[in-house]
Amino acid sequence: MTDLSADDHHRPHDLVGIGVGPFNLSLAALADGIHGGLAAAFYEQRPAFHWHPGMLLDGATLQVPFLADLVTLVDPASPWSFLNYLRARERLYPFYFAERFHIQRAEYDAYCRWVSEQLPGLHFGHQVDAVRWNTERALFEVDFTQLDHDGEVEALGRA
Template sequence: MTAQHDAPHDLVGIGIGPFNLSLAALAHGLPQQGADPLAAVFYDQRRDFRWHPGLLLDGATLQVPFLADLVTLADPASPWTFLSYLKHKERLYPFYFAEQFHIQRAEYDAYCRWVAGRLPGLHFGHQVDAVRWNPERDLFEVDYTQLDTDGEAEALGRTYTRNLVLGIGTAPFVPEP
């Protein structure tokens, strides 16, 4: 291992799709009782966030209203809401006056990429190779390979966590234990 982080995280997420992106956004800056903010990191082997590539057909909309974005129903004051995205893109008023509650799928992908590009603790280009329980430390060990731009191994690393969330999608590759 070339990179090892001994200080344990509170949470490690494997996979960065909408579920774990939502979790990362909600966890960002979350205070714990009398402690530092929640320490959370997320890993995905892809180079960047892409939601349903190849299925973002022109005019196709989400089946749920924009309020079912990554965070609004849990934390309407979050900086990661769809309305915050629209404000950042200077499109809040045009969206408001259009009176459309169902946004286009391509717009949802752009919103998620906007969040993923600004949210700390997301590590794209990191393939998780193994997860083990370490009974001596009472923690999970997470081994990963950092990939270069061609998808080749660049560095190996290990991190530790108290909690683990798998968000690997509908066609998972689960390595042998």
């Protein structure tokens, strides 16, 4: 997760996402891997990533195999793959020998949090207030409110 820099406010983005769930997290991870760069920013009101909080029942698994993670089917060499997550946690071999293709929902949440904590361009604690077309600059502008850890207004911004 990165904080907004002064350049982020004035530099147009190629891609802006509102909300950071698995879909936009996947999009951000794939955009990060584009050679030559893609200026992307994703804004989420919550202070951190959490997938289905309160619904991560013990033993419940995903309905799809682990290869349907955020990136693998599009970019198998991505650093944001589930297998790389396991390697970083020193759990790749135990996972391999367990011979399970469907991972637990809690593990998927932990994997997504791992990606969201490292991936640049994700801005948590940012409530999007408006999206509008600026005819003079020929681009969309996003107005947001930056929130502190208690959910109180910290700053206003535009991207």
